[in-house]
Amino acid sequence: MPKQPTAVDSFPQQFAEVKFDLPGSGLAWLDDRREAGIETFNALGLPTPRLEAWKYTRLQSLEDTQFRSARADDANAVVDLIPAVLPADPERPRLVFVNGFLRRDLSMTGGLPDGATVECLTETLERDTGWVETHMGGAIENDEHALLALNTAMMSSGVVIHIRPDVIVSKPIEILFMTGLTDVPVAYHPRNLIVMDEGSQATLVKHYVGAGVGAYLTNTVTEISVGPGAVLHHYRVQEEDLGATHLKSEHVRIGRDGTYDSFALAIGGRLSRTETFARLEGEGSHCQLNGAYMMRGREHCDNTTVIEHMVPNTTCREVFKGVLNDEARAVFQGRIVVHKDAQHTDGYQLSKALLLSDRAEMDAKPELEIYADDVKCSHGATTGQIDEASLFYLRSRGIPQALARNLLIQSFLGEALDEISSTEVRKAMMDKIVHWLPAHCFLADEWRDG
Amino acid sequence: MLEIKNLHASVAGVEILRGVDLVVNAGEIHAIMGPNGSGKSTLCYVIAGRDGYEVTSGEILYKGQDLTELEPEERAAEGVFLAFQYPVEIPGVPNTTFLKEALNAIRRHRGESELDAMECVKLVREKTKEFGIPDDMLKRPVNVGFSGGEKKRNEILQMAVLNPALAVLDETDSGLDIDALKIVADGVNALQSPECATLVITHYQRLLDHIVPDFVHVLANGRIRRSGGKELALELEENGYADFGEAAE
Numbered sequence A: 001m002p003k004q005p006t007a008v009d010s011f012p013q014q015f016a017e018v019k020f021d022l023p024g025s026g027l028a029w030l031d032d033r034r035e036a037g038i039e040t041f042n043a044l045g046l047p048t049p050r051l052e053a054w055k056y057t058r059l060q061s062l063e064d065t066q067f068r069s070a071r072a073d074d075a076n077a078v079v080d081l082i083p084a085v086l087p088a089d090p091e092r093p094r095l096v097f098v099n100g101f102l103r104r105d106l107s108m109t110g111g112l113p114d115g116a117t118v119e120c121l122t123e124t125l126e127r128d129t130g131w132v133e134t135h136m137g138g139a140i141e142n143d144e145h146a147l148l149a150l151n152t153a154m155m156s157s158g159v160v161i162h163i164r165p166d167v168i169v170s171k172p173i174e175i176l177f178m179t180g181l182t183d184v185p186v187a188y189h190p191r192n193l194i195v196m197d198e199g200s201q202a203t204l205v206k207h208y209v210g211a212g213v214g215a216y217l218t219n220t221v222t223e224i225s226v227g228p229g230a231v232l233h234h235y236r237v238q239e240e241d242l243g244a245t246h247l248k249s250e251h252v253r254i255g256r257d258g259t260y261d262s263f264a265l266a267i268g269g270r271l272s273r274t275e276t277f278a279r280l281e282g283e284g285s286h287c288q289l290n291g292a293y294m295m296r297g298r299e300h301c302d303n304t305t306v307i308e309h310m311v312p313n314t315t316c317r318e319v320f321k322g323v324l325n326d327e328a329r330a331v332f333q334g335r336i337v338v339h340k341d342a343q344h345t346d347g348y349q350l351s352k353a354l355l356l357s358d359r360a361e362m363d364a365k366p367e368l369e370i371y372a373d374d375v376k377c378s379h380g381a382t383t384g385q386i387d388e389a390s391l392f393y394l395r396s397r398g399i400p401q402a403l404a405r406n407l408l409i410q411s412f413l414g415e416a417l418d419e420i421s422s423t424e425v426r427k428a429m430m431d432k433i434v435h436w437l438p439a440h441c442f443l444a445d446e447w448r449d450g
Numbered sequence B: 001m002l003e004i005k006n007l008h009a010s011v012a013g014v015e016i017l018r019g020v021d022l023v024v025n026a027g028e029i030h031a032i033m034g035p036n037g038s039g040k041s042t043l044c045y046v047i048a049g050r051d052g053y054e055v056t057s058g059e060i061l062y063k064g065q066d067l068t069e070l071e072p073e074e075r076a077a078e079g080v081f082l083a084f085q086y087p088v089e090i091p092g093v094p095n096t097t098f099l100k101e102a103l104n105a106i107r108r109h110r111g112e113s114e115l116d117a118m119e120c121v122k123l124v125r126e127k128t129k130e131f132g133i134p135d136d137m138l139k140r141p142v143n144v145g146f147s148g149g150e151k152k153r154n155e156i157l158q159m160a161v162l163n164p165a166l167a168v169l170d171e172t173d174s175g176l177d178i179d180a181l182k183i184v185a186d187g188v189n190a191l192q193s194p195e196c197a198t199l200v201i202t203h204y205q206r207l208l209d210h211i212v213p214d215f216v217h218v219l220a221n222g223r224i225r226r227s228g229g230k231e232l233a234l235e236l237e238e239n240g241y242a243d244f245g246e247a248a249e
């Protein structure tokens, strides 16, 4: 039987077909980068478990699904309800992308102070291509990475955020990436670019959400540069469909006294992998990579992070907690590298998983690589079940087993949610968690809102 | 109210209770004393229905109904309450939320309407005042960081809020200072009525000065070895459990 074409075989072909329709087509510098990207992708091929970093995650869905590149008309899907994380507010911007294209009719752009730009990449390429040329790729340390190269080749429009020096955006900026409702499985590759100039501050909420039932692939790359003294709070909710493959890499560099604070909640997706590469490049900088995940069925969720301390007096904190039901699987790979000059680094890492089923599986691989001699770094990883004594205690007070289990799951994830500094976002995330929980439950409102 | 007949129970395949007989009628207070490891807590867990505490033979009837057929939460809803010897810490769940969930779960089971947050807080506040529990303990997560004595007081607060028909107190007096002991005893006495019964497990006569039992039993080696009136406690205080050792079998 002739071998069916797979995604791997078809990406170069798709690239040849769509390259003239991609954002910025005809700009020589960008065309060159796209061509270089597809060459790198062809040379590397899709990552396989033979690579150390991909030992626990196999891109099976890419091997057996035939994807079509998303086209402009896929953006016209009917959207009755915008599945926003935060309530609508004309005073804050909200961009809605559907299948990789900005939907202006669903977006709001009000409420931004002067000196803050929030737009889609296509717009920026038209308005100021030189700025994009200068900044794109700036936060990426190593581009020998197949999915990144594929994104560079095929990149569609993501969000561009540029906050100029000392500008403070007080209300959270929300970005939705909706996917689905297409005739056949589609693939697209959003590219986001976030530049926080010196002394600027912003809060960003990104929501990746599935709108249908079928399979699709999103392969996102986000570049983030946090300038001296700047603060970015970056919150993400991944709520993809059961058939979705969600791949993304985030490349972050943080300057002197800058803070990058992220929290990622993953509650859905057949196969998801988020890779974060963060570099603390300026003294006094701080990086927080936190997250919670809840997986069921045969979902697979991989969080892989690399934090590099390049200079003295930098700190990082990383707390990931997850709940796995049925045959779900999760992977946490957390590497903290303290380079030779990075004296007085303070690093903390914690991974905890709660298995609700004996067929669920967790692979945790914490790694500390320390080349400086005067540092404080700790890490811990645990995997356990619901505590029998706690469950009995709750039940002995009349709380039914299903609700008691839910309370204990919330109690467990609460520790991770405590890392979220915005009350508004913390509440919204807790709501997502409550809706995920098995069985219906009667929960005290004051606690859900707390 | 509670009728235990020739009860045998095992934990992890080891037989701990070896033929317990005990009858507690409504309106009565019973005390159970006995050496460490004799099976007192095991008896409590069997009554409350903890997983892993397997009844191998015998019966436990509560209000004439076979208790072993009920889940722990159903027993609670039917009015059984156990104050734990070692109360469990539940991080992230505020005490008030816990009390409200428990109270409303029991009310639902009984077909009563649920109390809203305000009504609940009002009820709980009344009780906390009675037991001298500071308000901040209500906001804190269940038992997390509570001192030994505070945990025990919290058990009594839960008991007072849930208002059980059968209260089983497993060494609620240990770890309490003299004033707290008095408060706990008052709480237990306040619950007493002709429709309710109490089973107190204790090692010390001093609790029984405040909660005066109608009957005292000695549990040793998994069986009730002797029963008597409140004077039996005084006798035990004097002589210890020497008479109930292996030789007495």
Ligand SMILES: Nc1ncnc2c1ncn2[C@@H]1O[C@H](COP(=O)(O)OP(=O)(O)OP(=O)(O)O)[C@@H](O)[C@H]1O
Residues within 6 Å of the ligand: B011, B012, B014, B016, B034, B035, B036, B037, B038, B039, B040, B041, B042, B043, B085
């Ligand atoms: N999970 C278990 N596996 C094996 N043995 C157990 C288990 N749990 C309890 N036991 C044993 O059962 C016996 C009775 O324990 P129990 O806690 O009921 O005693 P107790 O009378 O309450 O003692 P104390 O006065 O110290 O509280 C002890 O010997 C204890 O070691």
Ligand SMILES: [Mg+2]
Residues within 6 Å of the ligand: B040, B041, B042, B085, B170, B171
């Ligand atoms: Mg005991």
